[in-house]
Amino acid sequence: MTKPVFRFAPSPNGRLHLGHAYSALLNDELARRFGGRLLLRIEDIDIARCRPEFETAIYEDLAWLGLRWEEPVRRQSEHFEDYRAAFLTLRRRGAVYPCFCSRKEVASAVACREVKPGRPWPRDPDGAPLYPGTCRDLPSGEIERRIAAGEPHSWRLDMGALRALLPGPYGYRRFDREGREEAVAADPWRWGDAVVVRKDVPTSYHLSVVVDDALQGVTHVVRGQDLEAATDLHVLLQAILGLPTPLYHHHGLLRDPEGDKLAKSRRSQSLAELRAEGLTPQAIRQRLGFAGQPTPST
Numbered sequence: 001m002t003k004p005v006f007r008f009a010p011s012p013n014g015r016l017h018l019g020h021a022y023s024a025l026l027n028d029e030l031a032r033r034f035g036g037r038l039l040l041r042i043e044d045i046d047i048a049r050c051r052p053e054f055e056t057a058i059y060e061d062l063a064w065l066g067l068r069w070e071e072p073v074r075r076q077s078e079h080f081e082d083y084r085a086a087f088l089t090l091r092r093r094g095a096v097y098p099c100f101c102s103r104k105e106v107a108s109a110v111a112c113r114e115v116k117p118g119r120p121w122p123r124d125p126d127g128a129p130l131y132p133g134t135c136r137d138l139p140s141g142e143i144e145r146r147i148a149a150g151e152p153h154s155w156r157l158d159m160g161a162l163r164a165l166l167p168g169p170y171g172y173r174r175f176d177r178e179g180r181e182e183a184v185a186a187d188p189w190r191w192g193d194a195v196v197v198r199k200d201v202p203t204s205y206h207l208s209v210v211v212d213d214a215l216q217g218v219t220h221v222v223r224g225q226d227l228e229a230a231t232d233l234h235v236l237l238q239a240i241l242g243l244p245t246p247l248y249h250h251h252g253l254l255r256d257p258e259g260d261k262l263a264k265s266r267r268s269q270s271l272a273e274l275r276a277e278g279l280t281p282q283a284i285r286q287r288l289g290f291a292g293q294p295t296p297s298t
């Protein structure tokens with residue numbers, strides 16, 4: 001029997017906060033409980049926002065918490081060729097089309113449509129308007145000309161084509177802390193024609209995460225509930241790319257006193273700041289509901 005494989009996959013675009021600590025400690029606890037391995041993956045495709053000092057801080061903060069992980073650490077920025085290969089598969093399968101729209105153009109196309117029928121335009125689970133399909137059926141000559149002219153473009157999933165090609169139904173298995181599993185239905189279509197290759201980066205979070213989880217043999221994904229809806233899209237990508245679907249556990253999010261989830265963008269107090277205030281790793285573990293001392297690895 002092969003060992004279960006878990007991973008913690010932070011992005012080095014800010015300092016880690018207690019929410020990250022919770023996710024990392026839960027991965028560690030479940031990996032130990034299920035006799036598995038723990039990997040660390042640095043999700044740094046966003047070259048403009050990720051910084052080497054934040055990556056160094058991730059290693060420091062996690063080691064300070066008492067975590068250990070396998071080396072070498074996979075850094076996404078070193079593997080763009082893997083995401084490119086997956087993109088070419090999507091393209092070969094007719095699953096994507098290029099989109100030349102700017103954010104502003106998408107917003108104004110949606111605004112026009114919203115005004116006309118007098119009802120709100122549908123949103124994806126992240127709250128963004130579904131793509132209205134402006135570039136979906138461009139003539140191939142025009143596509144080639146615009147790409148050859150160097151016009152910036154992203155690549156979107158063609159959900160209409162995919163519904164016909166791979167109608168589903170979709171789902172995955174979720175597991176709890178005791179290892180009980182149950183089936184969950186997934187609805188990838190609610191994402192609309194989601195971007196899978198961005199204009200500024202030759203991949204996207206969704207594409208790289210499914211490629212990496214498969215390449216690293218991840219069997220158990222433990223991450224926050226804020227990514228639960230994204231799993232619906234991930235199972236569709238796995239189906240198109242012929243990749244296995246891991247088991248998933250989406251844990252509750254830590255919130256600040258105002259009820260907002262902790263986030264780097266909201267400048268939630270970082271682990272480094274808590275450390276500077278004199279908090280010990282044991283205190284943090286206890287505060288987050290984990291045993292005070294790291295259990296020795298077996």
Ligand code: GLU
Binds near residue numbers: 209222
């Ligand atoms: N890199 C993502 C984040 O920092 C996590 C992705 C995942 O666990 O699938 O929120």
